[in-house]
Amino acid sequence: MSVKLTFRQVGDVTVIDVAGRITLGEGSSALREALRDLVGKGQKKILLNLGEVTYIDSSGIGELVSGFTTVTNSGGQLKLLNLNKRVKDLLQITKLYTVFDVHDDEAGAIRSFA
Amino acid sequence: MRDNATHSPEPMERLMDSTLESVDSAEELAVGMAERAGVDEDELMKIGMAVRESMVNAVVHGNRYNANKKVRFSVAANSEHFTVRIADEGEGFDYASLPDPLAPENLMRTSGRGIFLIKSLMDDFQVRQLDSGGTEVTLVKNLVSK
Numbered sequence: 314m315s316v317k318l319t320f321r322q323v324g325d326v327t328v329i330d331v332a333g334r335i336t337l338g339e340g341s342s343a344l345r346e347a348l349r350d351l352v353g354k355g356q357k358k359i360l361l362n363l364g365e366v367t368y369i370d371s372s373g374i375g376e377l378v379s380g381f382t383t384v385t386n387s388g389g390q391l392k393l394l395n396l397n398k399r400v401k402d403l404l405q406i407t408k409l410y411t412v413f414d415v416h417d418d419e420a421g422a423i424r425s426f427a
Numbered sequence: 428m429r430d431n432a433t434h435s436p437e438p439m440e441r442l443m444d445s446t447l448e449s450v451d452s453a454e455e456l457a458v459g460m461a462e463r464a465g466v467d468e469d470e471l472m473k474i475g476m477a478v479r480e481s482m483v484n485a486v487v488h489g490n491r492y493n494a495n496k497k498v499r500f501s502v503a504a505n506s507e508h509f510t511v512r513i514a515d516e517g518e519g520f521d522y523a524s525l526p527d528p529l530a531p532e533n534l535m536r537t538s539g540r541g542i543f544l545i546k547s548l549m550d551d552f553q554v555r556q557l558d559s560g561g562t563e564v565t566l567v568k569n570l571v572s573k
Contacts, residue, residue: 337483338447370479371544375537382535399472406547407540408529 316340318347326358326423327351328394332365335373344373348380348391357389358426362419364395374407381413390414394422436463438503445490445498445515450482453500457511464504464570473548474509474568480541481513481564489515489562499563507571514563522554 316339319330329347334340351359361380363369369377377393384391392414396404404410416422439460443449457478458471466474482498490496496516503510526533528540546552551567 336479337450337487368476370476370483371538371540372483374540378535379537382537403544407543408534412534 316343318343320347323360323419323423326360326426327356328360328362328419328423330362330365332367334368335366335376336368336370337372341372341376344376345379348383352383352387352389357384357387359384359389359391360394360416360419360422360426361391362394363400364397366397366400369400369403374403374409377413378409390426392416392422392425394419435504435506436460438501440499440501443498443500445486445492445494445496447486449498449500450479450486453482453498453513454479456500457502460502460504461509461568464509466509466568466570470568474511474566477545477548477566478511478513480545481511481566484541484564485513485515485517485562488520489517491517504570507569509568509570511566512563513566514557514561516559516561519556519560519562 316331316333316335319332321328321330331344335344348359381391394416396415401410404413414425416425439456441456443453454475458475461471461474482500485498486492490498499514501512525542526539528534528536528543533539545566549566550569551565553565555563555565557563
């Protein structure tokens with residue numbers, strides 16, 4: 314299974330539920346295009362729900378960094394929700410865990426954008 | 428580190444095309460063989476990811492998707508080690524000069540973490556420039572606790 318992105322609007326926050334694999338190829342490019350599209354439409358508050366991500370490689374990590382930079386440079390905020398152990402471990406060993414604003418609770422994550 | 432099934436599977440070698448499909452195939456083959464060698468689930472994930480990163484390096488950075496170039500992929504296991512070798516036909520690279528992805532100035536780069544991850548996930552990682560051209564990497568996972 315490659316990646317599947319589902320978009321929800323919660324107040325003024327766009328939540329992207331990401332499921333499957335974020336790897337080199339279709340998975341990472343789909344995420345990149347989705348984030349650029351949202352930024353292009355002026356969306357400033359984006360929450361990536363990674364709870365159903367089964368696998369992420371270095372390309373996928375690169376796309377998270379790229380997305381974070383793209384959104385931040387446009388004056389917006391990109392936050393992460395529901396990291397599983399594998400994704401969390403990878404972000405920790407690459408020292409990126411503290412770069413992102415990471416949440417375990419969706420309601421709390423939504424409130425943090427205010 | 429290792430389950431009760433301690434029999435060592437037969438070694439395998441494949442000559443693969445320079446495609447992303449080969450990346451998936453190599454990961455699947457390595458994980459399947461590691462499973463038969465009795466490697467536990469957590470270590471299987473690490474081996475799979477390290478093989479994936481190494482294959483991406485060979486296909487994308489080494490052979491540059493060139494249809495005329497192949498990737499030689501081999502796996503072997505004995506009672507102590509699970510070993511994967513991946514060789515491309517590219518122009519090689521200077522392993523010693525790779526930037527540190529953990530350095531503050533590199534932290535927000537969108538690439539350059541692959542080899543760092545491989546080293547973090549495996550017990551040993553070696554890079555060798557081949558006389559025939561190309562690069563061979565060797566990934567080793569210890570099967571017994573030291």
